[in-house]
Amino acid sequence: MDLTYVPLYAILVSLVAVIPILLSSNRPNLREFWTILAAVIKFGLVLTLLPSAVRGETIVFDIIEIAPNVPLQLTADPFGVFFAVIASGLWIFTSFYSIGYMRGAGEKKQTRYFASFAVCLSSTIGIAFSGNLLTFVIFYEILTLATYPLVIHKENKEAIAGGRQYLAYTLTAGLMLVAAAALTYYLTGTMDFTPGGVFGGLDISAPMMLIVFLLFLGGVGVKAGIMPIHSWLPTAMVAPTPVSALLHAVAVVKSGVFGVIRVVGFIFGSEAMTAYSLNEILIVIAGITILCASLLAFRQDNLKRRLAYSTVGHLSYIVLGAALITPLGMTGGIMHIAAHATMKITLFFCAGAIYVNLHKQDISDLNGIAKVMPWTMGAFVVGSMGLAGIPPLNGFVSKWYLAIGSLEGGMLIPVLILVISGLLNVGYFFPIIWRAYFKKGGPELEKYGEASPFMVVPIMVTAALSVIFGLFPDLFFNFYELASNISNSIFNGGM
Amino acid sequence: MIETHLPAIISLNFLVFSVIIPLFGVWKRELCQPLASLGTGISSVFSVYGFIYYLNDIPLRYLFGGWEPPVGIEFVYDGLSAFVIMVINVIAFFVLIHSRQVAVNEFPHKQMAYYSVAMLLMLGFNGMVLTGDLFNLFVFLEIASLSMYALIAIGDRAAPFSAFRYLIIGTTGGTLYLLGVGFLYTVTGTLNIIDMAPMLPEFAGNTAVITAVVLMVVGIGTKAALFPMHGWLPDSYTYAASSSSALIAPIGTKVAAYVLIRIMLYLFGIELIDLVVPISYIVGLLACIGILYGSIMAIAQNEMKRMLAYSSISQIGYIIMGISLANPYGFIGALLHILNHAVMKACLFMVAANLRQKEGHSDITRFDHSYRRKYPWTMFSFATAAISMVGLPPLAGFFSKWYLVLGTVEADNWLFLAVILVSSLLNAVYFFRVLEKVYMKNPDADEQIPDHVGEKDEVPPSMLYSTSILAVGLFLIGIFNVAIVTVIMNMIPSGF
Numbered sequence: 003m004d005l006t007y008v009p010l011y012a013i014l015v016s017l018v019a020v021i022p023i024l025l026s027s028n029r030p031n032l033r034e035f036w037t038i039l040a041a042v043i044k045f046g047l048v049l050t051l052l053p054s055a056v057r058g059e060t061i062v063f064d065i066i067e068i069a070p071n072v073p074l075q076l077t078a079d080p081f082g083v084f085f086a087v088i089a090s091g092l093w094i095f096t097s098f099y100s101i102g103y104m105r106g107a108g109e110k111k112q113t114r115y116f117a118s119f120a121v122c123l124s125s126t127i128g129i130a131f132s133g134n135l136l137t138f139v140i141f142y143e144i145l146t147l148a149t150y151p152l153v154i155h156k157e158n159k160e161a162i163a164g165g166r167q168y169l170a171y172t173l174t175a176g177l178m179l180v181a182a183a184a185l186t187y188y189l190t191g192t193m194d195f196t197p198g199g200v201f202g203g204l205d206i207s208a209p210m211m212l213i214v215f216l217l218f219l220g221g222v223g224v225k226a227g228i229m230p231i232h233s234w235l236p237t238a239m240v241a242p243t244p245v246s247a248l249l250h251a252v253a254v255v256k257s258g259v260f261g262v263i264r265v266v267g268f269i270f271g272s273e274a275m276t277a278y279s280l281n282e283i284l285i286v287i288a289g290i291t292i293l294c295a296s297l298l299a300f301r302q303d304n305l306k307r308r309l310a311y312s313t314v315g316h317l318s319y320i321v322l323g324a325a326l327i328t329p330l331g332m333t334g335g336i337m338h339i340a341a342h343a344t345m346k347i348t349l350f351f352c353a354g355a356i357y358v359n360l361h362k363q364d365i366s367d368l369n370g371i372a373k374v375m376p377w378t379m380g381a382f383v384v385g386s387m388g389l390a391g392i393p394p395l396n397g398f399v400s401k402w403y404l405a406i407g408s409l410e411g412g413m414l415i416p417v418l419i420l421v422i423s424g425l426l427n428v429g430y431f432f433p434i435i436w437r438a439y440f441k442k443g444g445p446e447l448e449k450y451g452e453a454s455p456f457m458v459v460p461i462m463v464t465a466a467l468s469v470i471f472g473l474f475p476d477l478f479f480n481f482y483e484l485a486s487n488i489s490n491s492i493f494n495g496g497m
Numbered sequence: 498m499i500e501t502h503l504p505a506i507i508s509l510n511f512l513v514f515s516v517i518i519p520l521f522g523v524w525k526r527e528l529c530q531p532l533a534s535l536g537t538g539i540s541s542v543f544s545v546y547g548f549i550y551y552l553n554d555i556p557l558r559y560l561f562g563g564w565e566p567p568v569g570i571e572f573v574y575d576g577l578s579a580f581v582i583m584v585i586n587v588i589a590f591f592v593l594i595h596s597r598q599v600a601v602n603e604f605p606h607k608q609m610a611y612y613s614v615a616m617l618l619m620l621g622f623n624g625m626v627l628t629g630d631l632f633n634l635f636v637f638l639e640i641a642s643l644s645m646y647a648l649i650a651i652g653d654r655a656a657p658f659s660a661f662r663y664l665i666i667g668t669t670g671g672t673l674y675l676l677g678v679g680f681l682y683t684v685t686g687t688l689n690i691i692d693m694a695p696m697l698p699e700f701a702g703n704t705a706v707i708t709a710v711v712l713m714v715v716g717i718g719t720k721a722a723l724f725p726m727h728g729w730l731p732d733s734y735t736y737a738a739s740s741s742s743a744l745i746a747p748i749g750t751k752v753a754a755y756v757l758i759r760i761m762l763y764l765f766g767i768e769l770i771d772l773v774v775p776i777s778y779i780v781g782l783l784a785c786i787g788i789l790y791g792s793i794m795a796i797a798q799n800e801m802k803r804m805l806a807y808s809s810i811s812q813i814g815y816i817i818m819g820i821s822l823a824n825p826y827g828f829i830g831a832l833l834h835i836l837n838h839a840v841m842k843a844c845l846f847m848v849a850a851n852l853r854q855k856e857g858h859s860d861i862t863r864f865d866h867s868y869r870r871k872y873p874w875t876m877f878s879f880a881t882a883a884i885s886m887v888g889l890p891p892l893a894g895f896f897s898k899w900y901l902v903l904g905t906v907e908a909d910n911w912l913f914l915a916v917i918l919v920s921s922l923l924n925a926v927y928f929f930r931v932l933e934k935v936y937m938k939n940p941d942a943d944e945q946i947p948d949h950v951g952e953k954d955e956v957p958p959s960m961l962y963s964t965s966i967l968a969v970g971l972f973l974i975g976i977f978n979v980a981i982v983t984v985i986m987n988m989i990p991s992g993f
Contacts, residue, residue, distance in 0.1 A: 070986065144890065162937060178918070
């Protein structure tokens with residue numbers, strides 16, 4: 003089967019779906035049918051790319067020349083497919099969940115919501131399959147734009163302020179990325195993502211390298227939520243919960259960390275990273291972010307904000323994995339993209355289910371809710387323990403590789419950071435679980451039951467996935483094999 | 498056969514129509530607009546045809562009546578002039594189509610004069626672009642300027658005053674240019690650009706030549722609204738009739754920028770320009786200040802047309818900065834931005850005109866979320882053009898910015914790079930401010946106001962189609978920019 007066009011189709015399918023979604027704005031069921039259909043087709047298309055990716059093959063397709071000698075290039079390499087599988091797979095669950103949430107919460111302008119969501123997914127898959135920096139920038143900016151209507155969905159003061167902050171951060175980041183891409187093109191003559199980097203063996207002055215690196219870091223780092231440029235992320239939690247779930251746990255922030263790994267592994271490469279001590283900068287930033295974000299998470303009483311800070315911390319696990327510049331560290335970082343995605347989406351789904359069902363957003367109000375929503379809270383326990391890195395959940399696997407990776411690089415401090423952060427994770431998740439299970443709730447809880455099946459089923463599935471992938475990382479999608487392939491290709495210059 | 502006469506046909510066609518329009522206009526006033534559109538349409542078709550026909554050809558030197566220069570008048574039809582001619586004529590065509598209802602609404606009794614003068618304006622612009630003679634350029638510059646003063650004076654009560662102000666400043670600029678041409682003539686003894694160019698290196702360092710460069714750059718800079726000679730622009734664009742500002746804003750300053758390219762890069766060449774004083778760098782710095790100044794002032798405006806006017810000052814800065822970089826990427830960026838900005842600004846001014854037509858004002862503070870219901874396509878066009886102005890892919894604006902960024906990187910000019918990036922953010926501020934108003938319910942507003950107010954109530958088709966076609970054009974230019982860039986690359990002047 004000829005797979006050349008599949009990446010393009012995978013991008014287009016949700017973009018095309020926007021048209022029927024907009025046209026059937028008066029018939030919600032039909033509209034949602036289009037969303038689900040697009041999600042399933044997209045996932046199917048991405049899956050057809052999986053076998054060749056596991057074999058380490060790369061499918062390259064130039065859509066059009068977008069600048070002289072620079073094609074708008076789609077490259078389905080193992081890393082791209084890995085990310086695309088996660089994003090498109092979780093979109094299906096989010097679509098079902100969105101239906102339950104948006105109807106349950108009685109949100110307005112659902113057509114705009116579902117249309118923007120579809121565009122977001124197109125651009126996320128575009129980011130995954132970007133073969134060069136310019137293509138990446140283009141999809142990255144489209145993602146920014148398409149997310150904006152979702153962030154401001156509620157159209158109240160808070161949402162508008164959040165939207166402005168989001169735009170201010172991400173547009174600045176986009177511009178830095180443009181500058182970084184231009185500099186890369188000027189210095190190396192290419193913008194292609196090449197395993198092992200394009201900066202190797204070039205004689206470039208250290209300040210120049212530092213500037214390029216910092217521009218890149220600003221460009222992809224904003225979406226990756228590294229400190230101190232993370233603060234848009236908690237603010238953007240004003241968006242409806244499925245948006246927070248998919249976009250701020252999977253699509254947007256993961257595009258950021260995906261970008262970090264692309265930049266570190268496919269633009270700079272291990273040689274340039276260590277030669278100019280750029281990896282040390284990244285390790286320090288990631289370490290500080292992990293610890294600070296975990297500590298800040300304690301202070302948040304709003305459940306979604308606490309989750310947001312947790313996201314900030316966990317994204318830096320992935321950044322740390324890239325920064326270690328060791329094969330196992332990189333493997334761990336890449337694995338954590340998948341691990342964090344399934345777990346964090348579970349947690350956000352839970353938060354949303356609680357909000358729609360009980361209209362509660364604050365942790366201090368969650369007393370005794372496990373009695374009312376046993377399934378949801380059960381999933382919450384799985385997700386939060388996974389994030390804390392407790393075996394056999396999938397957060398443990400990635401963390402294990404991260405720890406081994408840092409030892410492999412002869413570094414102890416990252417291991418220490420990981421351990422402390424694990425404890426902090428337990429620390430900020432445990433009060434929620436404790437309140438839900440062991441504190442007595444108010445009498446008003448009795449009239450409520452579990453949330454709608456549209457929400458509970460996706461929650462259960464993603465929670466189950468967290469367990470399954472913890473036990474068998476290679477089941478279904480060969481996540482481990484892919485991750486170690488990718489990291490091999492980065493460090494051994496090809497397969 | 499017709500190909501060899503294209504330069505004359507394209508430009509003189511406007512002269513013919515400027516006479517025909519009053520003749521028919523006296524009989525029936527309604528005929529003015531269709532005739533003007535027809536005239537511009539004919540020239541547009543020929544300029545597109547000529548652009549394609551002469552794509553890979555050597556420059557065509559057209560001698561009027563077969564008289565050789567210095568006696569005769571010469572038009573030079575090369576890649577650069579063919580490109581710019583095509584851009585301005587096609588944009589003018591859409592603007593004139595669009596102007597039908599605006600004219601009826603805003604200046605019903607002055608239509609005949611308006612359209613006739615508009616044809617003269619186009620004649621002036623076309624002449625400026627095509628001529629191969631520095632003095633002729635001045636003549637066409639004055640034709641265009643005088644028509645511009647007249648067009649601007651048709652408008653609000655404040656319009657004649659702003660036109661008068663422009664007249665004073667513009668005439669000063671024109672005179673400075675003429676003075677510069679005089680200096681060059683005394684030194685070289687010719688006025689023909691192609692003849693003069695090879696002679697100038699002999700006079701490198703000659704005080705008269707240096708003075709001439711400065712005078713000409715300042716003079717044309719005034720016409721291009723280069724900071725700090727921009728003072729005439731905001732008032733003129735704001736108070737002129739909507740169709741006048743839509744006609745002048747996208748192409749007026751571009752033609753001046755084109756003349757700047759001709760003078761700086763083709764006539765003198767960048768080495769000669771920078772021999773004694775780093776003129777190109779100074780011009781670039783002024784462009785930078787203009788970019789930032791225009792963007793910041795645009796943020797402070799509440800009147801949409803005024804905001805767009807300040808935005809024009811900023812955008813012309815991009816073009817002039819690209820010229821001043823004097824490297825291939827800067828040149829590509831500048832020329833691509835001439836096209837992109839012409840399309841974007843025309844589209845945006847048309848949106849302003851549409852709103853004035855329907856709402857009677859274009860005051861941003863009074864915009865509300867009913868517009869997205871009432872004028873979906875107008876607002877879609879606005880959003881597209883605005884996002885393109887901010888420079889987000891895959892719209893056209895992103896790509897001119899991309900080439901400009903590459904140009905600054907290649908020139909190692911970090912200051913200019915920073916200015917481009919900061920200005921993009923400032924653009925985002927003033928455009929998203931409007932988008933927020935239009936697409937979002939005002940959170941301070943009375944809760945009782947329903948979410949969906951107003952029924953679809955779009956402007957008439959002539960306005961709607963021209964606005965939306967330009968907006969869609971921005972997508973196409975963006976995605977297929979390589980086709981244009983390849984053409985531009987053939988025009989890159991030697992010596993880069």
